[in-house]
Amino acid sequence: MAKRRVAIVGTGQTNHKSHRPDVNGQELIHEAVVRSLQDAELSINDIDAIIIGNMDHFEGINYVDCWSIDGSGGYHKPIMKLTTGGTTGSTLAIGGYHLVASGMFDKVLVIGWEKNSESDTTGAITTAFDPIWDRLVFAGAISGLAVEAQSYMAKYGATDRDGARVSVRDRKHACNNPYAQLRKEVTLEEVLASPMLADPIHLLDVCPRTDGACAVVMASEDCAETITSTPDWIWATANRHTYSYLGDVNWGELDSIADASKELFKKSGISEPRKQIDVIEMYQPYSLAGIIWIEDMGIIPRGKGAEYIWSGATDMGGELPINPSGGVIACNPIGATGLIRCAEAAMQVMGKAEGRQVPDVNFAVSTGFGGCMWTDMILHGKKKPNL
Amino acid sequence: MDAAIIGIGMTTIEKNKIACNYADLAWEAVNKALADASITIDDIDNVITTSSDFWDGRTISCMAVGDACAVRHKNCSAVEGDGTFGAAYGLSRTLSGDYKTTLVTAHSKGSESISSIITNAAFDPIYERSLGLDMISASAIQAKQYMHVTGTTPEQLALVSCKNHKNGKDNPYAQLPMDITVNDVLNSEMIAEPLHKLDCSPVSDGCCAIIIANAEFVKKVKAKPVWIKGVAFCSDAYFMGDRDLTKTIALENAAKKAYMMAGITNPENEIDIAEIYDAFTYQELMWIEGLGLAEYGNAGKLLEKGIFNKNGKLPVNPSGGLLSGHPVIAAGLYRIAEIVLQIRGEAGARQVNAKRGIAHGVNGICGQSHCVWVLDKEK
Numbered sequence: 001m002a003k004r005r006v007a008i009v010g011t012g013q014t015n016h017k018s019h020r021p022d023v024n025g026q027e028l029i030h031e032a033v034v035r036s037l038q039d040a041e042l043s044i045n046d047i048d049a050i051i052i053g054n055m056d057h058f059e060g061i062n063y064v065d066c067w068s069i070d071g072s073g074g075y076h077k078p079i080m081k082l083t084t085g086g087t088t089g090s091t092l093a094i095g096g097y098h099l100v101a102s103g104m105f106d107k108v109l110v111i112g113w114e115k116n117s118e119s120d121t122t123g124a125i126t127t128a129f130d131p132i133w134d135r136l137v138f139a140g141a142i143s144g145l146a147v148e149a150q151s152y153m154a155k156y157g158a159t160d161r162d163g164a165r166v167s168v169r170d171r172k173h174a175c176n177n178p179y180a181q182l183r184k185e186v187t188l189e190e191v192l193a194s195p196m197l198a199d200p201i202h203l204l205d206v207c208p209r210t211d212g213a214c215a216v217v218m219a220s221e222d223c224a225e226t227i228t229s230t231p232d233w234i235w236a237t238a239n240r241h242t243y244s245y246l247g248d249v250n251w252g253e254l255d256s257i258a259d260a261s262k263e264l265f266k267k268s269g270i271s272e273p274r275k276q277i278d279v280i281e282m283y284q285p286y287s288l289a290g291i292i293w294i295e296d297m298g299i300i301p302r303g304k305g306a307e308y309i310w311s312g313a314t315d316m317g318g319e320l321p322i323n324p325s326g327g328v329i330a331c332n333p334i335g336a337t338g339l340i341r342c343a344e345a346a347m348q349v350m351g352k353a354e355g356r357q358v359p360d361v362n363f364a365v366s367t368g369f370g371g372c373m374w375t376d377m378i379l380h381g382k383k384k385p386n387l
Numbered sequence: 388m389d390a391a392i393i394g395i396g397m398t399t400i401e402k403n404k405i406a407c408n409y410a411d412l413a414w415e416a417v418n419k420a421l422a423d424a425s426i427t428i429d430d431i432d433n434v435i436t437t438s439s440d441f442w443d444g445r446t447i448s449c450m451a452v453g454d455a456c457a458v459r460h461k462n463c464s465a466v467e468g469d470g471t472f473g474a475a476y477g478l479s480r481t482l483s484g485d486y487k488t489t490l491v492t493a494h495s496k497g498s499e500s501i502s503s504i505i506t507n508a509a510f511d512p513i514y515e516r517s518l519g520l521d522m523i524s525a526s527a528i529q530a531k532q533y534m535h536v537t538g539t540t541p542e543q544l545a546l547v548s549c550k551n552h553k554n555g556k557d558n559p560y561a562q563l564p565m566d567i568t569v570n571d572v573l574n575s576e577m578i579a580e581p582l583h584k585l586d587c588s589p590v591s592d593g594c595c596a597i598i599i600a601n602a603e604f605v606k607k608v609k610a611k612p613v614w615i616k617g618v619a620f621c622s623d624a625y626f627m628g629d630r631d632l633t634k635t636i637a638l639e640n641a642a643k644k645a646y647m648m649a650g651i652t653n654p655e656n657e658i659d660i661a662e663i664y665d666a667f668t669y670q671e672l673m674w675i676e677g678l679g680l681a682e683y684g685n686a687g688k689l690l691e692k693g694i695f696n697k698n699g700k701l702p703v704n705p706s707g708g709l710l711s712g713h714p715v716i717a718a719g720l721y722r723i724a725e726i727v728l729q730i731r732g733e734a735g736a737r738q739v740n741a742k743r744g745i746a747h748g749v750n751g752i753c754g755q756s757h758c759v760w761v762l763d764k765e766k
Contacts, residue, residue, distance in 0.1 A: 003484035056440040062508040066751030085447035101483035244454040
């Protein structure tokens with residue numbers, strides 16, 4: 001366990017949109033940074049180090065840590081870049097946590113951003129996969145997701161209608177989130193009638209492309225308590241980037257989230273996640289993942305995910321609300337997406353989530369997903385963790 | 388700091404390691420590092436890989452080496468930038484107490500990259516990119532300014548190349564071991580005034596791995612630990628026009644902090660060896676000054692006196708440096724590995740007398756962002 005406690009003391013995000021031609025990348029980053037500092041009532045001079053990330057090939061900017069300085073406030077500060085694909089945002093959050101926990105820095109600014117409108121998203125993602133074995137089979141992000149969905153459906157008899165129910169949930173939740181890109185309720189029929197992109201994933205089952213940035217301020221225990229009376233304590237982090245080749249994946253189950261969950265819950269003494277966790281902000285890029293992955297997390301027995309979703313338990317007001325922000329289906333600035341999950345979970349713990357606040361949150365989980373079916377996870381808590 | 392480097396592994400640095408893909412390179416470096424530390428992969432509890440999507444021509448470039456670095460059942464992450472930054476993050480994960488051992492790797496294959504296009508993409512897409520600036524042309528501007536302001540001569544630059552290529556002859560991992568003269572450098576092709584071909588580091592393939600362990604784990608292994616005494620990094624402004632390119636403020640800040648952590652007050656006398664990011668000859672001199680190892684504008688003169696030679700008072704790049712082999716991204720991690728070997732007394736023919744050394748890495752154009760490591764025989 002960590003030698004010293006780390007808390008999130010401020011968060012900021014842009015109002016995410018499909019296109020932000022009004023700003024360049026640095027200006028987009030700046031918006032989120034200023035909001036996070038305002039939230040923490042700090043100035044950039046209070047920040048000891050910065051950690052930033054995105055996916056290079058979306059904007060075509062090399063050495064983003066260096067390029068971002070005018071937006072990030074990194075002038076004459078330590079700054080480094082982390083990038084792991086879809087998991088970038090959550091990887092950054094875990095990075096900020098370690099930089100503070102190590103004692104190297106007291107206050108760290110964590111920034112995730114993406115300007116997807118400047119990219120050929122599928123073209124860029126396709127090059128992630130091995131040029132000889134995987135690239136010709138799995139083009140872009142959606143193909144792997146469709147394979148996962150089909151494998152799960154074949155095993156447990158779920159349907160695209162079950163998936164649509166998750167999409168209806170997230171899109172409804174997004175209406176409570178002023179930062180979300182897509183804030184429009186949809187019906188089951190509308191989801192099922194939307195164009196089929198990769199069977200069984202319809203257009204309304206899947207995440208959009210977004211321009212947006214998110215910034216999170218993390219601080220050591222002594223600093224955190226002077227900055228805010230409601231810090232969001234980071235209890236534990238865990239991640240698994242299990243596979244390098246899509247052909248190796250255990251399709252139909254997400255091994256990475258299963259392994260990471262076990263470790264996360266073990267580290268933090270969570271024995272009954274369904275009861276002990278109050279809210280989850282899940283990096284769920286398409287609807288059926290909202291069923292499959294809660295089973296892999298050990299919240300619901302295998303094959304029972306759909307039933308749980310249909311019961312309304314994961315809706316606002318339910319037993320375990322998932323994605324009060326509307327999640328990734330409503331908004332996906334890729335390099336920021338995982339960090340937005342982290343920020344939204346922090347806001348839930350801090351009681352700052354306004355129209356999307358879940359009452360009495362003691363524990364929240366945020367996740368990141370990406371790469372070759374990879375997962376990053378963070379457990380957030382209202383009380384201080386044990387050392 | 389309660390952390391040490393307990394193992395290092397390097398592939399040879401070559402112009403074109405055509406038989407190896409990224410995973411092959413990482414596999415070799417990781418296994419060498421594990422063998423060097425006399426531990427197994429099961430002793431490693433988390434992994435940081437360092438790579439660049441641009442240099443690898445692959446989105447999520449860390450994915451290419453995940454298997455080879457055995458991340459499958461471990462916590463892991465990936466830094467993009469020089470290996471010294473990857474190692475700095477790896478160190479933080481060990482120091483946090485969450486992990487006992489961090490494996491850090493860095494790789495690149497310049498042979499599969501087009502440096503000019505890749506480094507041009509580091510410039511602002513609207514104001515700078517179409518000028519055709521790349522790493523070499525931008526560095527030429529910096530070299531010219533530095534020489535103008537300090538009076539450093541082309542001959543002094545050339546002497547860096549002579550020294551480092553000669554040092555490379557003692558390093559079995561070096562790509563360009565050579566005996567050359569100042570005239571050879573000055574007569575080599577002019578790439579971008581004032582930089583001749585032999586003022587520039589080559590295009591290279593290579594991978595380096597190091598293992599960082601906490602003090603408790605160090606006690607349990609046979610490996611000779613090299614203790615991490617100070618690590619700091621710092622960035623300057625982005626636009627070249629916003630910077631005084633003849634100054635090294637970011638490097639001075641990083642060095643000052645790293646020295647403070649290590650309790651060093653007089654670096655010129657307290658440091659025995661330096662492995663410095665000499666992507667170009669003039670940079671070795673600038674960085675020597677930025678690191679406080681010479682007065683501003685004086686490094687060229689000290690070089691002429693032989694101070695930085697292998698048998699000098701303060702050997703700089705006895706490995707041959709980047710001029711003798713420059714796998715981008717991995718280059719800084721190679722610097723760390725070299726200092727580890729020197730402090731252990733295991734550097735073979737390139738061994739100098741060293742108890743305390745510094746390793747240095749750079750991100751961005753013209754040394755915008757620097758990372759400085761102070762390593763020591765004693766805890």
